[in-house]
Amino acid sequence: MKIARLFVLVPALVGLLMLAGCGAISRSGGGGGATTDENGPPESTREVRGPNVDTVFAVNVTPAIQGEIRDYIEVNGDVRTTTSIDVYANTAGEVVRLYTSVGRTVQAEQLIAEIDPSRPGQNFALSPVTAPIAGTVTRLPVRVGSQVTLAAPIAEISRTTELEIVVQIAERFISKVRTGLPATVHLDAFPGEVFDATVTELNPVVDPTTRTLEVTLRFDRADRRVRSGMYAAVRIITEQKENIVKVPADVLVRRFGETFVFVVRDDGTAERRDVTPGIEIDNVLEITAGLEPGEPVVYQGQALLAEGAQVRVINRISPLEDGDNP
Secondary structure (H helix, E strand, O other), rough: HHHHHHHHHHHHHHHHHHHHHHHHOOOOOOEOOOOOEEOOOOOEEEEOOOOOEEEEEEEEEEOOOEEEEEEEEEEEEEEEOOEEEEEEOOOOEEEEEEOOOOOOOOOOOOOEOOOOOOOEOOOOEEEEEOOOEEEEEEEEEOOOOEEEEOOOEEEEEOOOOOOOEEEEEEEEHHHHOOOOOOEEEEEEEOOOEEEEEEEEEEEEEEEOOEEEEEEEEOOOOOOOOOOOOEEEEEEEEEEEEEEEEEHHHHOOOEEEEEEEEEEEEEEEEEEEEEEEEEEOOOEEEEEEEOOOOOOEEEEOOOOOOOOEEEEEEEOOOOOOOHHHOO
């Protein structure tokens, strides 16, 4: 009798185990279903449901958007005045009077110093030194009583309201740079602020030692807070496209020489969509054909997808913003 009971219990136990296995990963996510991560794709990208083992893929999606994309060259440089002139005395001698100081504004032909060219036993009239241009005194290396010569400047006058930035462009990028290109400038002194500038001058000669080209940019608007000598981080916009469709570059799938993305249909299935990619900047990809703004594109979980696969959207990622690039 014990052997007979054993034959009856074994099939029943096998049946219970099979039922438990089918319910381990359910479409509702209960029990041992797929878990999600707040910042990433689900730990399990597939769900098993029904007696026929129908696979449901858990994915995250993000909408394609219409906006702009910019290609740029990122370089560093120094802010300097557009005009800076050294002032020399007309004769050697002793500085007997100074009529200005560093930081003061002077006008053209304004008297800034007087030099006594007298020698022992010889007396001469004082020699005036005047400003050749209007501007700000940015350097004054002499003091009253100093001896000056014709070879050493006694002052430097700059037009501090007209500032420019000088940067060095690597040889491989020279073909992308031309006068008139816009640029954005970031200064350490003003974190978070963006200053607009324009490429105004290209040096006709490449430095044979550094293999770089000197490029000059001019600020679009004068700002008294910006000073000569500041360090500048510059992005020169070499290409800018408006009203294009763009997505995160990670959505793109490449298989066997083909390029495509997956779009989630209203019925919860994945549609394989052949697309034509354009330029990619900072992980932002331009799509020139095959995708419309607003369509939900699979952002995470697309590696195992195929046309018509059943999907369950776990998370909807916020769309890109134009401010993300650059």
